Amino acid sequence: MVRYYTRIGLLKPRAQQENGYRLFASQDAQRLRFIRLAKRLGFTLSEIREITEHADHGKSPCGKVRRIIQDRIKENRAKIEAMLTLQNRMEEALKTWESMPDGVPDGDHVCHLIESFESDDDPDR
Amino acid sequence: MVRYYTRIGLLKPRAQQENGYRLFASQDAQRLRFIRLAKRLGFTLSEIREITEHADHGKSPCGKVRRIIQDRIKENRAKIEAMLTLQNRMEEALKTWESMPDGVPDGDHVCHLIESFESDDDPDR
DNA sequence: GCTTGACCTGTGAGTTACGCACAGGTTGTA
DNA sequence: TACAACCTGTGCGTAACTCACAGGTCAAGC
Known part of the structure; x- marks a missing residue:
């Protein structure tokens, strides 16, 4: 599931280490928690993507x-x-x-x- | 929808006419009616395919x-x-x-x- | 030093029941 | 003969993953 979210760009692990392994920082873990909460509330992944992108641009997604x-x-x-x-x-x-x-x-x-x-x-x- | 069912082999129109158009005989229409009834009862298309294939081999699908x-x-x-x-x-x-x-x-x-x-x-x- | 096994990686394909678009062939009518 | 209105098969897209694959990495034991 994490692999899938990374594939579609919903999760963006901070860095590839030099051995090729992905590094998930605590912000990434927080992002994953957010995704799961939102899914539990009935949001689809593409809606979640909209919401997080909105937020990443500093705009409040709450109305949406x-x-x-x-x-x-x-x-x-x-x-x-x-x-x-x-x-x-x-x-x-x-x-x-x-x-x-x-x-x-x-x-x-x-x-x-x-x-x-x-x-x-x-x-x- | 009919195109799709034909594509996946659920409907098999009796013949291609020489102009390339498909010919649906009354048996094909009956088959389509069956499919729609079964769908209304909650059967999936692949279950419907199993059922019709069973029946086409002369075996009763009722137990299934x-x-x-x-x-x-x-x-x-x-x-x-x-x-x-x-x-x-x-x-x-x-x-x-x-x-x-x-x-x-x-x-x-x-x-x-x-x-x-x-x-x-x-x-x- | 080398082998094994358990990890990890990206990517392609399959799942359901279609809908849409495309390129091209056919038919009827003006 | 031009044109619109049909028809044909086929490929791709949908949602949210899961599985399989080929290959790279790492730690432990011999």
């Missing part, structure tokens, strides 16, 4: 931070609802299938269990 | 289908819980930040809003 997390809360709510919908669909399917036997496929059908949901209203046509 | 969806229900439950945890964390952060002013970054700190969560118990180390 507040805005991002507000958006993220909304996005997340939508995702959670979609996943709950899916969960209900899966559970319903499993229950329906309890009373159905396995079938053998023919040219027209792949799996009648799945195809039994054919008539359900499908949002995308 | 039941097993996959049972696993998926468990996975999904875990994911939903993780997202709810995240959602709580984000909302808590936003609330905490309401009473905090923006700050200017210095060498040691990037954004004090985010760093104010430093002391929270972090599962990974």
Whole structure:
């Protein structure tokens, strides 16, 4: 993970020693801690990059931070609802299938269990 | 999407016509409908490929289908819980930040809003 | 001094389910 | 015959890593 962050330029270890090994100073460790905190709060790596670059230029990233997390809360709510919908669909399917036997496929059908949901209203046509 | 499914071999249009256009027979349309139903039920494309290949060899995929969806229900439950945890964390952060002013970054700190969560118990180390 | 094994390095590729762009071929219409 | 509106395959980009690889470095033991 540290290798990856270094690769994409999110971490910049202070120096290559003459043996080729990277040297991480305490500031680098602090930066890594920051990244992990931000990730825990739902920030993506590219957002974190924006934030740290902003800060590295001496500008306060706090406004950006507040805005991002507000958006993220909304996005997340939508995702959670979609996943709950899916969960209900899966559970319903499993229950329906309890009373159905396995079938053998023919040219027209792949799996009648799945195809039994054919008539359900499908949002995308 | 159809182009993509054809590319990865999930859809196999019956023939190339002599003008180079693909010809989708009704079986292909049926196959596409199957794919979309399965996706709606939480199956991934590679699972769908396994299922259809199984069926194309005349073997019943129903057992596999039941097993996959049972696993998926468990996975999904875990994911939903993780997202709810995240959602709580984000909302808590936003609330905490309401009473905090923006700050200017210095060498040691990037954004004090985010760093104010430093002391929270972090599962990974 | 030499060998071994445990470290470290950068980099390429794979993961999911597409979307977009590109260069080029085909078709129908004015 | 010009042109727009289709179609084709293919390559690249997405997020956040992980794995594998080939090779360099270091400490310990013989």
